[in-house]
Amino acid sequence: MRGGTGALRLVFAGSGATDAEDGMANGVLRLRGANGVLRSARPLAFEVASLLILFAAYKWGRTLVEGGVGDAMANASRLWDLERAARLPGEGALQSWVLGWDHAALLANLYYVGVHFPGTALLLIWLYTRHRDAYRRVRTELVVLTAAGLGVQMLFPLAPPRLAGLGMVDTMQTVGPSAYPQVADGIANQYAAMPSLHIGWALLVAVTVLRVSRSRWRWAVALHAPVTVLVVVVTANHYWLDGLVAAVLFGFAAALTAIVVRRPAGARPAMVAATVTVPVARPVAAPLVPAPREAPAEPEAARVPVLTPSR
Numbered sequence: 001m002r003g004g005t006g007a008l009r010l011v012f013a014g015s016g017a018t019d020a021e022d023g024m025a026n027g028v029l030r031l032r033g034a035n036g037v038l039r040s041a042r043p044l045a046f047e048v049a050s051l052l053i054l055f056a057a058y059k060w061g062r063t064l065v066e067g068g069v070g071d072a073m074a075n076a077s078r079l080w081d082l083e084r085a086a087r088l089p090g091e092g093a094l095q096s097w098v099l100g101w102d103h104a105a106l107l108a109n110l111y112y113v114g115v116h117f118p119g120t121a122l123l124l125i126w127l128y129t130r131h132r133d134a135y136r137r138v139r140t141e142l143v144v145l146t147a148a149g150l151g152v153q154m155l156f157p158l159a160p161p162r163l164a165g166l167g168m169v170d171t172m173q174t175v176g177p178s179a180y181p182q183v184a185d186g187i188a189n190q191y192a193a194m195p196s197l198h199i200g201w202a203l204l205v206a207v208t209v210l211r212v213s214r215s216r217w218r219w220a221v222a223l224h225a226p227v228t229v230l231v232v233v234v235t236a237n238h239y240w241l242d243g244l245v246a247a248v249l250f251g252f253a254a255a256l257t258a259i260v261v262r263r264p265a266g267a268r269p270a271m272v273a274a275t276v277t278v279p280v281a282r283p284v285a286a287p288l289v290p291a292p293r294e295a296p297a298e299p300e301a302a303r304v305p306v307l308t309p310s311r
Contacts, residue, residue, distance in 0.1 A: 072157040072191035076164035098234045105171040108234045144253035153192035160193040162236035196238040200246035202228035
C-alpha cells in the first residue's frame with residue numbers, strides 16, 4: 001500500500017483479485033484521501049473558530065462597559081468641548097452639508113451597516129488563500145486592535161453624537177437601516193463610541209491591501225478608510241476624536257505585532273537545492289628536467305700481447 005494507488009492495484013491484480021478485494025482496496029484509498037483532506041482543513045477550521053471566539057468575546061465584552069447613561073453623556077459633553085477648543089471641524093456642519101444630497105443618508109447608513117464586518121472578513125479570506133505569509137500578522141493585529149479598543153470602551157463610556165443632544169440627526173432612526181435596534185442589544189453598546197472600531201478596522205484593511213497587493217486596484221480599496229471616517233461622522237455615530245484614538249490603537253497593534261510575530265511558529269529556513277561550484281586545484285606538472293646522461297664507459301685497456309721468448 002505504500003506504493004500508492006497503482007502499486008495497490010498491481011498487487012491485487014497479480015494475485016487474482018476478486019471484486020470484493022478490489023472494492024476493499026478502493027475503500028482504503030478513499031479513507032486515506034479523506035484523512036488527507038481533514039488534515040489540510042484543520043488549520044482553516046482553527047482560524048475560523050478563533051475568529052468566531054474573538055467576535056463572541058467582543059460581543060460579550062461591549063455589554064460590560066462600566067458606567068451608566070449619565071457618565072456617557074457627561075463624557076460626550078466634555079469631548080465635544082475639547083474638539084471645539086482644538087478648532088476641529090464641526091461634525092454637525094459636515095452632516096448638514098452631506099444630507100443636502102438626495103439619498104446620501106441612506107447610502108451612508110448602508111455602508112455603515114453592510115461593509116464593516118464583511119469587508120474585514122473578505123480581507124482575512126483573501127490573505128489566507130492568496131497571501132498566507134501575511135495572514136498571521138494581520139490576524140494578530142486585528143485581535144490586538146479589537147482587544148485594546150474594547151478596553152478603552154470599558155474605561156471610558158461615551159454617548160455618540162446622535163444620542164448626546166448636540167443637534168445632530170440620527171440618520172439610522174429617520175432613514176434606516178439601523179444597526180442598533182435597541183439601546184443595548186448585546187452586539188453593540190450604543191454608549192461605547194470611543195474608539196471607533198469601524199475606523200480602526202477600515203485602517204487595517206486599507207493599510208494591509210496597500211502593503212500586500214500589487215494590483216492597481218489596491219488604491220480603490222484603500223479608499224475604504226477615508227470613506228468610513230466620513231460615514232461614521234455623517235451618521236452621527238462617532239466624533240472626530242473617536243477616529244483619532246482608533247488610529248493610535250491601530251499603530252500600537254501594528255507595532256506590538258511586529259515585535260511578537262517575527263516568524264510563523266515552527267518555521268525554518270527553506271532548504272533550497274543549489275549548485276555550488278567548488279574550485280578544484282589542478283595538479284601542477286613537475287618541470288621537465290632532462291635525465292642525467294650516463295658518463296661514457298671508459299674503454300677497456302687494450303690488451304697488448306706480451307712476447308716471451310721460447311725456450
